[in-house]
Amino acid sequence: MAKAALDALSAWAVPLLLAGIPLYALTRRVKVYPAFLEGAKAGFETGVRIIPPLVAVMVALGMLRASGALDALADLLAPVLGPLGVPASVLPLVVIRPMSGGGALGVVGDVLRSDGPDSYAGRLASVMCGSTETTFYVLAVYFGAAGVTRYRHALPAALLADLAGMAAALVVVRLLFGG
């Protein structure tokens, strides 16, 4: 029931906005089409401006992944995170989640296949992935669009938030479903 309502909401939300906003604007006598093109032009220029910072960040992270440094980092974390209840199959997720959205979904897929989606590891990986974001990508896009190159405390704050989300996932999954 709740799921059906959610599915309906996500199916209807965007089409309704796309039709509803111009319709409402027409009743307010807005020149709808010129307004759209004006905003769209700024959006397009922003999109092009994002490309260089995104290439810079994604190349660095792609090389880091290919170099094996991330696997080494996961191995390094294993003795700490293992006793805390992070299964070996979920470990790579902790390292890769902030760096690559596609990579993280790949790890979750592997865990779901190897341990089963309704296992402890499967649920933990799902919740960890769903409750965090691809931090480096978001920062590159957001700061890149604004032309900001000095992030100050944004990166540590964002990474600590990821860590907190994952730690919370660990606790909540154990409480709700049992270890």
Added chain:
Amino acid sequence: MGVLWTLLLAASVVAAAVNGRMAALTGAAAESAGKAVTVSLGLVGLLTLWLGLMRVAEEAGLVAALARAVRPVLRRLFPEVPADHPAMGSMVLNIAANLLGLGNAATPFGVRSMQELEALNPRKGTATDAQALFCAMNTASLQLVPASVIALRAGAGSRAPAEILGATLVASACGVVVAVAVSKLLARAARPAGEG
């Protein structure tokens, strides 16, 4: 960012040397660069569409009305942003789109928010407290429904693909609370004496 970026590149080369994977680096660099452009081009379309639509909503007075409705909350989070500044409207749209799971629309609104916050920035190119906080909130995943994970679970034959919803919500909320708390604390710590 320059230091971190250089360190990431250097660390990759060192690690590749240790692991004997140097040959893979060249390919990875080229492949990542291409992927970054593919991802960006997808974003270009979304940015063009949603920021065009947002302009229509702005001229109709919809964005200002929405911003007024949630002003009390946002003012507390972003005290340095004037209450009637356009950045407020964009941030409200970003947060609303995130909560509704409209990831496609959330990014354009977030990008616009950052640009409008930059207009208030006295030191262009260096993140303000508001920008850092706004980014941290977005990286902490405000979305209520992790659609891609649920789809993966369904594909893997889960008996209840969406059963992780509640747990994800709680974990996301923890992340957002920490993002806000750490941003506020670090902003205070990083501010030179005599300012603010």
